[in-house]
Amino acid sequence: MSVLPILFEDGEALVINKPAGLPIDRPRAGGTSLENYLDGLRLGFQRLPLAVHRLDQDTSGCLLLARHAKAHKRFAAAFEARQVEKVYLGIVAGPVAEDSGTIALNLSKISSAEKGWRMIPARAGKPAVTHWRVVERKDDLTLVEFRPETGRTHQIRVHALAGLGAALLGDPVYGSGEGARRTMLHAAALTVPREGKPPIAATAPLPADFAALGFAIDVPCPPPEN
Template sequence: MTTPFPILFEDGEALVIDKPGGLPLDRPRAGGVSLEDRLEELRLGFQRPPAPVHRLDRDTSGCLLLARNPKALKRFAAAFEARLVEKRYLGIVAGPVSGTEGTIALSLSKISSASEGWRMIVAKKGKPAVTHWRKLAELGGHTLIEFRPETGRTHQIRVHAEHAFGHALLGDPVYGNGRGAARTMLHAAGLTVPREGKDPVVALAPLPADFAALGFADD
């Protein structure tokens, strides 16, 4: 049976898909296709369609965990909430990055305005957010960074990159200038979700074609 997306992991309670960049999870107000429209195709013989456990931005590609039943959804969501899930992202920063590795700890808060919509900002009274990073390669004025977020705040990696490095992710229209790529260059490359009494859910998403087109490879 063909599936609408590459499947990176599958068992009786979990499905990890390789979500393409540009596909939103929820149906956009302006219309257009979303993951919501494709969940029925991911039933694959099961009684009900799977449900996303966590969120990836529209532009972000890579590992997305779906639960195949309500009990699994509750358990997986609790693992994310308890920060037991290991997440590995790859991002292309639109400029040079000094240093080779480090940790960014900047609290984040949401703001919104009628003219610009909403965005996340660094704010002392915001929610704590921690991201570990490591430089993998520099090429053509851009830098490939591995991000391992400890927390899972909205737009965390995007805001942390812009503040810590002085450059946003390539193609980011909100925290950068939106130039250099057709999307915000962020990829969920790896996901490990522990399970009590079972082997963990482990998934790896290959580097997308638009990363490779810029000359980068995942080490």
Template sequence: MKPEILFEDAEALVVDKPAGLPLDRPRAGGESLEDHIETLKLGFQRAPVPVHRLDRDTSGCLLLARNPKALKRFAAAFEERLVEKRYLGIVAGELAEAEGTITLALTKVSTAKDGWRMIPARKGKPAVTHWRRLDTRGGLPLVEFRPETGRTHQIRVHAASGLGMPLLGDPVYGSGNGAARTMLHAAGLTVPRGEKPPIIAASPLPADFAVLGFSDG
């Protein structure tokens, strides 16, 4: 599960994270992004550090900073909502509308039985996602999500509770049926850098999207 490099310069890397590769070492063991950090040094002394997070199942664009100063600036850009993020997801059924904006605040809950998850809550942290349907194959819509905020599981919860239809394969906010993983892909990332040219990266749709009939074209 070697991550391909989509963008590289002296202060940043964007890698194409494969679905199924977690950022942190799983408690039960197994491969993680940490196994590839040494390779991703690419001749630099410092190891690159992820600036944001992608779920284990989510594939696509992941930004890593190559020095502490860059990490601080990139993290601030995410915090200040300056980063443009484009995700593609397959939802588990037909949608009544073609596009819209979901505004649902989110909070974390935890139970001994089910573990933790995010839920909509009036007193939660604000979360905003713009969406539009791009295509439909076999009754399954391909949806573009452009989140303004970066809450944990935001798109997954907004699909299930905002669209009324979870992402295909999502075992937490949906039935988990229809796909081997939660069908969400971080397709594009643009990070402004002041006077420097922005970081711009795009990741092609993975093979499991293509199997269901979807393509970048």
């Protein structure tokens, strides 16, 4: 892949469709990362665009880039203030009994020599809230829409396991790692409000590996019920 798909573009922002497997930061051992594509994303601008937020290496979909430092500061502040609407789709590796709900579990980071680091639910952890609803059930798999209020590390992955009773399909840290070549999580839609300008709004089509498991829906997702 020589060029990353662009989902939104204007004078201060880009939203790209990040492929699964592409890390944001260059790995310590070397290899391809988002950095390899930034020069091609200048699109006439002198400076390289900067990633505003993070997606796990395995996660595909909407990634916001700022085209200059002032825009980066404003967008980062919008994320910090929880003004950004984020919609994810994930395949849960098991049945989900209810149709919708909200998971509010504080998260804390732990590490061990045996398993490395991971996030766990903990009363003393940082607040984390995720709204969810079932989109489709197929055999023993469940396609779930997640709308996180907060942006904690691995939030959706931990909330799926602890709140829904099963990890995301393919997740090697919080699940068995079986059933898929990657953790099946996709950043399907992103909306960033802007003062005096229309919001940044982008949607990323459902990836081929989701469709290969029998899931095929139109993105963007329907808005949550009031």
